[in-house]
Amino acid sequence: MEFTLGDIAAHLGGELIGDSAVRVTRIGPLEGATPSTISFLSNPKYQSQLAASQAACVLVSPAMRDAAAARGAAIVLDDPYLGFARLTRLWAQRLRPAAAAGVHPSAVVDASARIGAGVHIGPLAVVEADAVIGDNAVIGPHCVIGRAASVGEGTRLSAHVTLGFGCSIGGRGIVHSGVVIGADGFGFAPVQGRWEKIEQLGNVRIGDDVEIGANTCIDRGALDDTVIENGVKLDNLIQIGHNVHVGANTAMAGCAGVAGSATIGANCTVGGGAIVLGHLTLADNVHISAASVVMRSIGKPGQYSGVFPIDDNASWEKNAATLRQLHTLRERLRALEKKTP
Amino acid sequence: MEFTLGDIAAHLGGELIGDSAVRVTRIGPLEGATPSTISFLSNPKYQSQLAASQAACVLVSPAMRDAAAARGAAIVLDDPYLGFARLTRLWAQRLRPAAAAGVHPSAVVDASARIGAGVHIGPLAVVEADAVIGDNAVIGPHCVIGRAASVGEGTRLSAHVTLGFGCSIGGRGIVHSGVVIGADGFGFAPVQGRWEKIEQLGNVRIGDDVEIGANTCIDRGALDDTVIENGVKLDNLIQIGHNVHVGANTAMAGCAGVAGSATIGANCTVGGGAIVLGHLTLADNVHISAASVVMRSIGKPGQYSGVFPIDDNASWEKNAATLRQLHTLRERLRALEKKTP
């Protein structure tokens, strides 16, 4: 794996300062960079590392042009972090050759399924009746594409993905291993101490450019559909309940959970392990800190948090015990205030 | 998909007010109902929506009979919500034809396995030696039924379910994709800074009418079995540790976790993301709010909660910082009280 600075500058479309024939073999942070590393400076707080870095070349913003040029080779870009992201793609394309088109002989594909051009269907995958696989999609080993489900153009499913009957995902998506799309939502009517199942008749509809992390689950809707808009990014082990609506370009970190019928706006972020209760509405641009629990709707953009601060165990025990009397404490304080002129 | 009101009333066993030949094509809430929708009114707080709804027909309780009849067609039922649940089944039966009996030629079924009448075994499923599959059970694609495991009559497993050796599930169960039943419990003896494995010799025993959500895990017991009683409903991504006992008709929402050897009573509910620590006992009819952490046994029925209230980040930071000094605050309050006559 080796690229010349000239190749890279051409790929990224920036101004190259330095020798275009110099070769780099890896991407890495400024600190720890070797003379065959290409690095980037996007966060001003790492600026002090620039001068000392051994990197062969650094992606920098126009404001850093002179400082970078004083050190050695550089590529000047409006957004060096975006440049870094695009650089990783250059590497990835070589590391991981695209899956060859074709259906593996061990796959079980129903004759009624419509398979687009250039599609790869891996070993032991199952594609059920009336499923639709868009052009150039990749269906990994052991995936199950249910009856009448559809996968958009160029979307890639890793291993062991389940896409339930009637569910759909748009184009250019990435679905990691073990994802379950379209299991039944959790709906029961209480009847004399036991639970009567409410059949889940909706589907899951997922837009374009969506990425879904390993072992994440998105349940089908009860009567209407569960909807994930374009550009949403979900990390691993996330639970999305029935009839949830996630707005465009919202991102959620690992282990988050969204209960049934919650509506999350566009461009939101939900931190790892955070929980959004059912039937709530979050406006666009709401940001939930990791491990926080959203118990009421949030109508105003901003950052919201609710986590018990960690402490050494003995301190925590004392504070937690006092917390259980907090309301009484307030009453005592109020009484004192009345007494004190 | 179309049913006449006459068909529906016959199926639900209620009194039909109105024209039995009218046809409906979908089920939906009162609000937003079209003239081809059948709807229901079970929660009195939606009563105000009744008069204005365009629904072709509404399931109502006897108390609502006259109000409903004044509006148009209705079916009168003792429990309209149960009626709604049963109605979804009518739709589901048509939407999703039952899997045809038979073993897919790509499945790998050991000759010693006992397969009941009417069983469906999907593509690429694996059934190991001495497994027992009850009549009319459905084993989805890519399921693995371990050695000497058993699946009860009419129980349906979706794709990619793992039922470990010696584990059992009763009749009429539903197991969603990616569920793992019978992985080893987490047991180790600490030995000079490393961990010596304690082999997990128990099994998992699951009763009748149990539903288990996608990617949920139920570990086998250490010496005795992990037990899930009849009628339990588990949502997605739940962790049930070794030797846990979950009482009949208890329901748990997504991302809940129950640590080893905890005993949860019957008719309990555990909210999403809640954690029950190991070796605790919860009485029957205990209800744990979402994201709460049960750190001691609970002997009395009721609703229990413990969540840090979410707030805008700046307010949370101030309150959380003060919380770390709460015990000191109490001491200061006490000192003031002593000084104030």
Added chain:
Amino acid sequence: MEFTLGDIAAHLGGELIGDSAVRVTRIGPLEGATPSTISFLSNPKYQSQLAASQAACVLVSPAMRDAAAARGAAIVLDDPYLGFARLTRLWAQRLRPAAAAGVHPSAVVDASARIGAGVHIGPLAVVEADAVIGDNAVIGPHCVIGRAASVGEGTRLSAHVTLGFGCSIGGRGIVHSGVVIGADGFGFAPVQGRWEKIEQLGNVRIGDDVEIGANTCIDRGALDDTVIENGVKLDNLIQIGHNVHVGANTAMAGCAGVAGSATIGANCTVGGGAIVLGHLTLADNVHISAASVVMRSIGKPGQYSGVFPIDDNASWEKNAATLRQLHTLRERLRALEKKTP
């Protein structure tokens, strides 16, 4: 299943007091033991159960030798709990015969994969090009071993495990069903309101003697590798983000989550449902209580906690409401203190 006390004493290497021909059929705790049970006493708090137990034989420490001998048969061991752990292995070896060497005819194994001696590859497993499977490893049904991935000697994978391309696990490991190793880390550059993917170019490197619970996910690194050191034990449904480093012999309970680039020391424990935020460092021997959220680095060994104490719902509501004004309360207390001489 039956062993004589003589066989067991020979296997464990301890002194047997009593008749070596006595047979036992099960392992169990002192309480509830039958005359065919072998039991153990490791925790002094259960010492009072010793005299009354019906157990055929008890594993005890030298300090308990006389008390045990007064009751009946015993095996004296320096560490009876370790003895118990080894005893479970004796049972397990008989309950679960080792998988026979050989590649199941339904498995799809690339011709370029290197398969060691004595390896078992189960039905419908997939082994991609250039993968390396060490001697005596067990690859369960439906596992996917990616291109150039490697599995160490004697390591056992249950069903439906995904080991991504280029990822590796060392020797004597145990990986439970549904585990995903090597999905992409969660990395995106924000670009004008949408997310540009940062390709994840690192791998996952896992040491020897590691156990990984069902449906747990370990993401590949962004530029460098995600690293799990020797002897680490991970329970079910755990999320390990990209570039995390977990030190040797650290154990984490179910539903824990570690965000990207966190470094966790050796011999740590992380309780169930606990969350460690990204880019933090935990020293060796740090112990995080269940459901606690680590929001800052921890440099000192010890036990750390941060959980809102559970209470009946009404009490919780009052205390939680007051908590949202805690900072104000402190200000009011301060004002009072100033007024009170």
